[in-house]
Amino acid sequence: MTTLIICSIVVAILIGWLIFDYKAGRKNHLLTSKYTQYPLRKSNISVFIDGNDFYKDYFENIKNSTTYVHVLFFIVKNDKVSHEFLSILGDKAKEGLDVRLLLDYVGGSKLGKKKIQALKKQGVRIAFSHKPKLPYLFYTSQARNHRKITVIDGKTSYLGGFNIGKEYIGQDPKFGYWRDYHLRIQGEGVTDLQQQFLKDWYDSTGENDLNEPRFSTVSPKGESTHMFISTYGEKLDDHFIEFIQNAKQEIIICTPYFIPGKMILNELLEALSRGVQVKLVVPMGKDHPLVKEASLPYFGPLILAGGEIYQFFYGFFHAKIIIIDDKFCDIGTANFDKRSMYLNDEMNCLIYDPVFIEKVRSLINKDMNHSELLTYSAYEKRPLTKKIKEKFATMISHFL
Template identity: 70%
Template sequence: MKLFFILSFIIVAMICWCIVDYHLGRKSHLLKSKYTQYPPRKSDITLFTDGDSLYKDLFEHIKNSRKSVHVLFFIIKNDQISHEFLSLLGEKASQGVEVRLLIDYVGSSKLTKKKLTLLNEKGVKVVYSHKPKFPFLFYTLQARNHRKITVIDGIIGYLGGFNIGKEYIGQDPKLGFWRDFHLKLTGEGVTDLQTQFLTDWFDSTGEKDLKETRYFPEQVTGKSTQMFISTYGENLEKHFISFIQDAKYEIIICSPYFIPGKKILNELLSALSRGVKVKITVPMNKDHPLVKEASYPYFRPLLLAGCEIYQFYHGFYHAKMIMIDDDFCDIGTANFDKRSFYLNDEMNCLIYDKKLIGEIKQFVYTDFRRSQLLTYEKYQKRPFSQRIKEVFATLVSQFL
């Protein structure tokens, strides 16, 4: 009995510590946050929807780089394609190209110290973003840098949902084909991607390079109007609410994790009540525990209100996109979930090019045909074991 009380006390104490740590840590983090809404730019934009084509293009441009390669990824795995990517960075650094690699401490934790040491020896500057630290250890373990930015020679930029690993090119047998959205930009918008990378680099190293003109060459004017939004665990929810409120006839949401919270759920229900069509694409399968179960409590009121929910079965669906009335499209690193809204550092690109938006919409509709429409009848038939998981998933949904 005494042992039971001791264990109970320890568990309660740990829970209390986590709660206090989280709230104080978040308050401290937001006081230092650098939320930025960059100005409208004119860029040329290319959309990649599969890892093979993205990696081929990205690797080729890195091979041809002459001055600098700045890379930020949430995840770089310890597998063959990751080793190929890192070897390429090492090769360019050996040739005298400035190579900086910024990786999230938790997301890229599978990279070995030996691999990173070899990169350093070849001249690659490798730095961790968001190392967990005291006094808010629990909070800093949760608040991740989820951005994926690459800038080559200051004139070519990439941003989107892909990381580096074999699953992103469909080589994970459990997940199969991997659908994602990633953008390549040339033109004015690359300046903002470079600014964001150097801002994150400064946060991790203290090195001030934002005034170094060599990183900011003169940019050509592209054909597509776009605008970046950079968030630090706050403000993204406000933008998404604004998007939903502006919708007149259609909202399309694509996300691997649909855990929006009450505010956005209510806005979606309000949109449905005024006649706006809402269509959501999520994966049939899951790549993390409980994320699918955490989404189901939100599905019920949406289905009853007439929302169309498509479950993509042709592999795994990791695309992150919001489209409003064919007027603008948001593609970036943020998921439609609480972690992206309240914890992660994210960066999204708003696109206002009608032609490009139309092409993206046609692609999304093609994926609708590779999905199963979730009906309310099917929703009601989910097993009891899943319903139990949903209760627990709801309790921890902030951290999924």
């Protein structure tokens, strides 16, 4: 009995500390947040939906670089695909280029010390973002840099959902084919992605190159009007709500993790009540424990209100897209979940080019053709064990 009491006290203290740490850490974080809405720009924007096509273009542009390569990824695995990527970076560094690789502390943890040291010897400058630190150890261990930015010679840049690893080209049997959306941006917008990389590099290393002239050149205008938003665990939900409230005809949301919270769910239900079509495209499977279970409680109310939920079955679906009335398109790194809204650093591109939006819409239509429309009768047939998991997943959905 004494042991049980002691254990209960220890657990209660631990839970209390975690709650205090998180709340105090978030309060401190919001005081120093660097949310940025960049100016409207005009760039030439291409979209990649297949990992092999993306890597071919991406690796080739890095190989052809002449002055610098700045790379930020959430995840770089320790596998054959990653080694090819890192080898290219090492070769460019040996040529004398300024090559920097910034990785999330957790997402880049599989790289290994030997590989990191080898890259440094070749001249690659490596840093890690969001290392856990006191006094808010729990909060800082949860806040992740989820951005995926590359800038090459100040002329070509990339932003989107792909990381670096074999699963992104369909070589992991656990996932099969991997569907994602990643942008190549050439034009005025490159300078904004460059600035964001340098901000993150400064936050991680203390090295301030934000006013360095060679990183401040503005490329010629392109065809597509767009704007970047950079979020730090705040204001992303405000943007999502604004998108939904402005919709007149149709809302399309593509996301691997649909965990919007009650407030945004209610906005979607309100949109349905005023005659706006709401369509979700989500994966049939999952790549993390409990994320599917955390999504399911939101599906029922949406289906009953007339929403359509398409479950992509042709592999794993990792796209992060919102399209409003075919007039506005949001593509970037942020998922439609609480973690992206309230914890992660994210970067999204808001695109206002009807020709580009039409192209993306046609790609999503093809994804819907490789999806199963979830019916309420099928939704209701979930076994009791899954419903129990959903309750637990909902409790911790903030951290999934």
